Amino acid sequence: MTSHPAPDEAIGDLLDQITEQLGCPVPAHLRAALRAVPRHLFLPPTVWLRDGNGDYEPCERGNAPDRWWRAAYRDVPLVTQFAEGPDGDRAPSSSASMPSVVVRMLMALNARAEHAVLEIGTGTGFNAALLSVVCGAGNVTSLDVDPELTRRAQRALKASGQHPDVVCADGADGWRPNAPYDRLIATCAVRTVPLPWLEQTVAGGRLVIPWDTPWCNFGTLTATKQSDGTAEGSLAPYGSFMLLRAQQVDAELRGDIPHEGQEPERSTTGLSPWAVAGNDLDAQMYVGLRVPGARHAWDTDVQGAHTRLWLADDQATSWAGVDYDGRQTSTFAVAQYGPRRLWDEVVQAHEGYVSAGRPGIERHRLRISPEGLRTRHEVSLA
Structure with a gap:
C-alpha cells in the first residue's frame, strides 16, 4: 500500500520548495504549467539518487513507490540514464533537472503564447511539456540526439496531453525546418555557441544556454540576438549541466602525467x-x-x-x-x-x-559573434 500524497498536493509542495529556493513566488503562468504537467509522468520507473558517498543508488517505483514519488516532487535533480565510459566507469548521461533551475531558466527565457521555441535536449520531455502549455504545443520544437530518450519523451508527452514537435537529431545543428525561432533554450551546456543556434534565432530573440569551461561547469547565459547577427548577454549563477555531446572530448586528465621523458x-x-x-x-x-x-x-x-x-x-x-x-x-x-x-x-x-574586486559570475558579459563556420565569444565585466 502506498502513502504518497495526491498529485495536486505533491505539486503544491514542490511549488513551495521552488518558491523558497528562488526567494520569490513562481510566476502565475509557470505555476499553471507545473500544475498542468505533473513531473512524475516524465520519470522512468527507476531513477538514481545521490547516496551521500559520491555515487548514486537506484530508486525503483516498483519496489519503493513512496520513496520514488517523494523523489519525483522534491526540488532535486534525478539521474535517469547512465552511459559506460571507455574505462568501464559509468557516468550520468541524462537527468531530470532540478525543478527550481527549470523555473529559473524559463523565467529567463520569457517565452509567451505564440513564441516559436527551440529546445536543445529533450531529455525526459518535462521542459518541452511546460513550454507547450506556455506557448502552445504547435510552437515548440524539441531535439534530442538519443533515440531511446526521444521515444520515452514522446510517450510521456502523449500521456500528459501535450504534443510538441519532438525530433531525434543532433542539437548542435538546430532544426532548420521549423526556423526561425523567437526563443532558444538548451538543457545541456556548451563551451561555444553552435553557429546554427545563432542563425536560427530571430533578431531580438532570446537564448538561454548553460555555460561550461573545462575549468568550471557552472552558470547560465541569457543573451539577446542583435540585428547585426551577434548575441549579447550575461551569465547567471545557477545551472550545472552535461556538456553538449558534439562538444564532448576525450581529454580528461590522466594518471600517467607526466609522460616518460618529460622534464618539467x-x-x-x-x-x-x-x-x-x-x-x-x-x-x-x-x-x-x-x-x-x-x-x-x-x-x-x-x-x-x-x-x-x-x-x-x-x-x-x-x-x-x-x-x-x-x-x-x-x-x-x-x-x-x-x-x-x-x-x-x-x-x-x-x-x-x-x-577586479572578486566579481561574481553575474558580472560576466559575453558577446557571441559568427566567425566562419563557428562562433567565438568575447568576455567582459559589467
Missing part, C-alpha cells in the same frame, strides 16, 4: 591551489573564462606530496602540478611542462580576479 620546469607559488580550484565558484568561473582549454583535477594518491592539483590543456601538450606538502600553506611546489605555462596563466587570471 620547477618553481614555487604563494597562491593556494584551493583559491582557484576550491569552493569559490566565482573565482573558478573567472579563471575558466580567461585560461582557455585548461582543466584541473585533484589527486590525493600521488608520490611526493600530500595533495596535488593537476592541470592540463585540451590539446594534451601542456600540463602542471601544484603540490601541498600536508604541513604549511604559504608556499606550494610547482612543476610545469609544455608550450604553455598553465599555472602561470592561472595565477595571472587570479590576480585579475582580485584586482
Whole structure:
C-alpha cells in the first residue's frame, strides 16, 4: 500500500520548495504549467539518487513507490540514464533537472503564447511539456540526439496531453525546418555557441544556454540576438549541466602525467591551489573564462606530496602540478611542462580576479559573434 500524497498536493509542495529556493513566488503562468504537467509522468520507473558517498543508488517505483514519488516532487535533480565510459566507469548521461533551475531558466527565457521555441535536449520531455502549455504545443520544437530518450519523451508527452514537435537529431545543428525561432533554450551546456543556434534565432530573440569551461561547469547565459547577427548577454549563477555531446572530448586528465621523458620546469607559488580550484565558484568561473582549454583535477594518491592539483590543456601538450606538502600553506611546489605555462596563466587570471574586486559570475558579459563556420565569444565585466 502506498502513502504518497495526491498529485495536486505533491505539486503544491514542490511549488513551495521552488518558491523558497528562488526567494520569490513562481510566476502565475509557470505555476499553471507545473500544475498542468505533473513531473512524475516524465520519470522512468527507476531513477538514481545521490547516496551521500559520491555515487548514486537506484530508486525503483516498483519496489519503493513512496520513496520514488517523494523523489519525483522534491526540488532535486534525478539521474535517469547512465552511459559506460571507455574505462568501464559509468557516468550520468541524462537527468531530470532540478525543478527550481527549470523555473529559473524559463523565467529567463520569457517565452509567451505564440513564441516559436527551440529546445536543445529533450531529455525526459518535462521542459518541452511546460513550454507547450506556455506557448502552445504547435510552437515548440524539441531535439534530442538519443533515440531511446526521444521515444520515452514522446510517450510521456502523449500521456500528459501535450504534443510538441519532438525530433531525434543532433542539437548542435538546430532544426532548420521549423526556423526561425523567437526563443532558444538548451538543457545541456556548451563551451561555444553552435553557429546554427545563432542563425536560427530571430533578431531580438532570446537564448538561454548553460555555460561550461573545462575549468568550471557552472552558470547560465541569457543573451539577446542583435540585428547585426551577434548575441549579447550575461551569465547567471545557477545551472550545472552535461556538456553538449558534439562538444564532448576525450581529454580528461590522466594518471600517467607526466609522460616518460618529460622534464618539467620547477618553481614555487604563494597562491593556494584551493583559491582557484576550491569552493569559490566565482573565482573558478573567472579563471575558466580567461585560461582557455585548461582543466584541473585533484589527486590525493600521488608520490611526493600530500595533495596535488593537476592541470592540463585540451590539446594534451601542456600540463602542471601544484603540490601541498600536508604541513604549511604559504608556499606550494610547482612543476610545469609544455608550450604553455598553465599555472602561470592561472595565477595571472587570479590576480585579475582580485584586482577586479572578486566579481561574481553575474558580472560576466559575453558577446557571441559568427566567425566562419563557428562562433567565438568575447568576455567582459559589467
